[in-house]
Amino acid sequence: MFFGPPPIALLADMTSIPTPGIPRILHQTWHTFPVPIETGDTASWQRLNPRWQYQFWDDTALRDFMAGQFPQLLQVYDGYAHPVQRADLARYCLLKHFGGVYADVDTRCLQSLEPLAGDPRVILCEEPRDRQHHAHRRGLPALLFNGTMASPAGHPLWDAVIDHCLRMSSRTTGHVLETTGPLILSAAVAQWAQPDEIALHSSHLFAESDSDRCPPAERFGPFRDLCVSQHFWQGSWFRERPPHALKRAVTKLRKLRHRLRGRRPRLAALRARMDETLLHREIPADERFPKVTILIPVRNGASTLARNLDAILGLDYPKNRIQIVYGEGDSSDETPEILKGLIARHAATFAGMRRLETRRNAPHFPHARRWRPAFQAKRRAGLARARNELVRQVLADDSDWILWMDADVIGLPSDLLTALLAVREKIVTPDCVLEPDGPSYDLNAFLDIGEPGEVEYMRHVRGGIFQPPVNYWARRHLDDLRYLDRVPLNGVGGTVLLVRADLHRAGLLFPETPYRDLLETEGLGQLARDLGIVPVGLPSVQVLHDRQ
Known part of the structure; x- marks a missing residue:
């Protein structure tokens, strides 16, 4: 098991790891190492998965990875206005190159990842129900969660996801949701011609919150009895301030x-x-x-x-x-x-x-x-x-x-x-x-x-x-x-x-x-x-x- 940013030698070793189905590799990223304790529970992932290779990527290691393995994407990667856009693109590239499980740091692992190991499919889940309107308004069947995902190495779905990111690369200052985030993933999956290669689940699998604020109406997916992780949902996409009295008066006029x-x-x-x-x-x-x-x-x-x-x-x-x-x-x-x-x-x-x-x-x-x-x-x-x-x-x-x-x-x-x-x-x-x-x-x-x-x-x-x-x-x-x-x-x-x-x-x-x-x-x-x-x-x- 490895704790901390990976040395270059280890990266070279990982490229030769045999990967039938989903390999036992767990990826997490953050600006620096260690992650502030109030941000998430990274230790839970390591504690509950002792057989899994734990790979932590800080900003420097992540850019080195992109430069070494995806140099054709480096200009786009460096050009993003928001760090989370770089993190989004990089996580798709990590799963494409290494496979394994990617998990955001603002999560907590609840049980072992072993049931996922060796599965030949990409394993994804939906976001909670109260966020699905972002997809439905755009004609998509569901909004998928890109905060925790599992995949075999080399799966072609990630080429499609990366291509969608490139389509939107001119929107470097655009909203993360639709330049690199969940809408990009959701669109690529909705357009994927081989649905049997993707195992979709309700939000219970990876995206339940610690307060259980919006559980799925009904669990679905091959791992419907499994609840791997919680997400803390620390961010918010839209924040609105109530208008003050003068603005309300002008509105009446x-x-x-x-x-x-x-x-x-x-x-x-x-x-x-x-x-x-x-x-x-x-x-x-x-x-x-x-x-x-x-x-x-x-x-x-x-x-x-x-x-x-x-x-x-x-x-x-x-x-x-x-x-x-x-x-x-x-x-x-x-x-x-x-x-x-x-x-x-x-x-x-x-x-x-x-x-x-x-x-x-x-x-x-x-x-x-x-x-x-x-x-x-x-x-x-x-x-x-x-x-x-x-x-x-x-x-x-x-x-x-x-x-x-x-x-x-x-x-x-x-x-x-x-x-x-x-x-x-x-x-x-x-x-x-x-x-x-x-x-x-x-x-x-x-x-x-x-x-x-x-x-x-x-x-x-x-x-x-x-x-x-x-x-x-x-x-x-x-x-x-x-x-x-x-x-x-x-x-x-x-x-x-x-x-x-x-x-x-x-x-x-x-x-x-x-x-x-x-x-x-x-x-x-x-x-x-x-x-x-x-x-x-x-x-x-x-x-x-x-x-x-």
């Missing part, structure tokens, strides 16, 4: 002003106007190459229309199943003439290609200032009117799907339509970026991951609609969620947006007055969700937007 702006449509009234049967009609199981109408609202799109059409021509979807409809109005450049030429040259390539005239009936804002919060309510209401006018004019067609697309989208993956349709959901959107793997450009596509208090919420209601800052803590955009293949959304963007045509025919249109303080595409996404139709985002499918 903001709410009053908000109410005076006019009545807002309620869900029941909107639902009563819709055809519920059409709204919830299932997508046919045998639907192959359905008819798609690409709707392109455009005003002053002269600089990008040709490149936009080139991107559409590059789709590998049968062109005789696509029609393109441009909704053009209020242009002051050569857009009408360019559209006329494009239609003349390419109409025969598609099932149809035409221009419809639409009027936005909204004030024009200077291009450089159109994003200002003061302009958004009028601007987005005008966009909603233009979209609704356009879609009403094509609903008589027999299209199965509507693909909304902005005229300044200039890059599409060739399999875009195939990828969106394969999701088999009624509202689907890819991530719109200015450069491959860059930040999301279309910030109207978002997931709400938290619920702000009234004071905080009203602070961000401007011009009658909710306009939080870009990096708002309770909201995630698609570039924040690239560890997921697909994710449920609250708001959707319109740069590229696939909508089942039945939804529009049923009466689901873009809110022209705020619905739950959201307009246009954002409002459509939230309204659809409230009607039981959850929009889906695909963070790994990217389309390119012009930089102008």
Whole structure:
């Protein structure tokens, strides 16, 4: 048994340890050795597992290990803003290289690890029930605990987990939970194609607290009768302070002003106007190459229309199943003439290609200032009117799907339509970026991951609609969620947006007055969700937007 940071010679010896199944190696990490007694009970692990090689890794030894065995990850490892992110990445690497059991120091071992020795599977457990909402909000089945894990050496699952960390490596200052922590592990496991290689358990196995604050509703997993360890749960992901009296008073005034702006449509009234049967009609199981109408609202799109059409021509979807409809109005450049030429040259390539005239009936804002919060309510209401006018004019067609697309989208993956349709959901959107793997450009596509208090919420209601800052803590955009293949959304963007045509025919249109303080595409996404139709985002499918 070894106590303290491992010498380099011992590291070399460990690489040659035969490891059928889970080897008898126990890893713990902390900044320095010894660990402060109030932090955790490291002695319990050594006392109850005398046959196990105990490996303690301080910061220096851990970095030496990463430099020696995973040099390709060292730049990412060193670049993390938080020490716990380095500890997370390193624990996955330790289990990949050596195998064994990894346990956080803020734990106590309750019984021997011997029942786990030699097991060929990765052994994991869920976090307690009161933390599962972090996973469920993102569409994951469960939030898994990465504070204690067991694995054979060399298991390929850890390659997938490490790859997920790399996908999120640009978020060096992001929240640990979704850059290296439990959400990363949970996503990799949910996407793993060989579930028999992973033994999942309720939180009883590794993650029960010393106060038993939230025991699982029912124990499950191959080791349902085993309770190996307790976790002390010394940290907290979110801390909120109650607002003081002045902020509460200001909030009351903001709410009053908000109410005076006019009545807002309620869900029941909107639902009563819709055809519920059409709204919830299932997508046919045998639907192959359905008819798609690409709707392109455009005003002053002269600089990008040709490149936009080139991107559409590059789709590998049968062109005789696509029609393109441009909704053009209020242009002051050569857009009408360019559209006329494009239609003349390419109409025969598609099932149809035409221009419809639409009027936005909204004030024009200077291009450089159109994003200002003061302009958004009028601007987005005008966009909603233009979209609704356009879609009403094509609903008589027999299209199965509507693909909304902005005229300044200039890059599409060739399999875009195939990828969106394969999701088999009624509202689907890819991530719109200015450069491959860059930040999301279309910030109207978002997931709400938290619920702000009234004071905080009203602070961000401007011009009658909710306009939080870009990096708002309770909201995630698609570039924040690239560890997921697909994710449920609250708001959707319109740069590229696939909508089942039945939804529009049923009466689901873009809110022209705020619905739950959201307009246009954002409002459509939230309204659809409230009607039981959850929009889906695909963070790994990217389309390119012009930089102008």
